[in-house]
Amino acid sequence: MDEKKSLADQFEANRAHLRAVAFRILGSGSEAEDAVQEAWLRLNRTDIGDVDNLGAWLRTVVARICLDMLRSRKLRREDPMGESESDLPSESGTASYDPEYQLALADSVGLAMLVVLETLGPAERVAFVLHDMFDLPFDDIAPIVGRTTDATRKLASRARQRVQGTPISPEADRARQRRVIEAFLAASRDGDFEALLSILDPEVVFRADEAATRLGSEAELRGPEAVAIHFKGRARGAKPATLDGALGVLVESHGKTLLVLRVTLKGDRIIGIDAVADAESLAGLQVNVLD
Known part of the structure; x- marks a missing residue:
């Protein structure tokens, strides 16, 4: 009983962060709650004896759940299965990190940002949010999106270009x-x-x-x-x-x-x-x- 209570307490200590991650990926408060709840159910079904960092483990689980939820929406096509890593745009030639831009992203994500994020594919969105908003290393993001570290870096780069360069249409603004x-x-x-x-x-x-x-x-x-x-x-x-x-x-x-x-x-x-x-x-x- 004490072990279960300890696990529940640890989960609750991470809940706010997990919900923030899920909301920024999904753009929906109700779906974010569903993702966090599913993470709790998976935690209860998993032997975490070998888990060194429960917070990081939970964040990875939530991110994977969110990725599946994005794909299930079927509102946009994911990258074709046959696309090679060489087909992805490289990091070179893209805008370098702007400190003010990074600060704005890290501070919050407004409704306008959510509108722009809807233009991204699921893997792009997850890579961009986890790296640019939560400063997660690409080595940690790669297993979540099922890509190599280099391909994940390129995914985030492509997403970053779209976010920085996508104008808000009158329909999207409305x-x-x-x-x-x-x-x-x-x-x-x-x-x-x-x-x-x-x-x-x-x-x-x-x-x-x-x-x-x-x-x-x-x-x-x-x-x-x-x-x-x-x-x-x-x-x-x-x-x-x-x-x-x-x-x-x-x-x-x-x-x-x-x-x-x-x-x-x-x-x-x-x-x-x-x-x-x-x-x-x-x-x-x-x-x-x-x-």
Whole structure:
């Protein structure tokens, strides 16, 4: 019993790191949780008597699980089986490591980065994330992606070139904006204060017109804490929508429009929210609920 508890304690000590690795590879919180849970199940089925570094072992297991999950999505083709290592682009001629670039990657991965990562093949994505975001040596990554060390280095190099050189298309940028708004609504409905704070810009401002204040909104709020408190536990009848073509939020009650929220983004965070409930303003607004 003590041995099982010790194993569970060691796993819990590594859980946050494992989830971070899985999320950056998969770009999905729910899938990251599934990958971490599968790693726990595999740990319980494995004799780890010869494992010197449990954290490294678990990270390798999670990375392999994530690689399998990426491949199973079948959203993109993996490198052809017949492709030789010589066909992969070499490291020479690529952009050298930029310290500011590396720092930005190591610090966090925003929604915009996740959009770009979706353009990579599974093996490229795993190699890039493990090396450029978690500083894992190529010798350790190679067995995970089933390549030699040199081929793994080239995979990461190819991914790096795509990440640095891939422009965000209008469609991808709109998808990014929608993900921010949906994350905000989910955090609001769940009453997740910390998640709300992570989505709101430090300079966020909320404003409500006179009609919205009569419905219970504050006239103006400044700062993420005040805005997060205001929206915590709300958004029950809120849906992502386009407001005259711009992404925003529709709030309904029993099929009747109560108000709309015009949302302004700065990068991957919300910097402005304007609540509009004035009947005349709503009547002149073209609102389309998003599926």
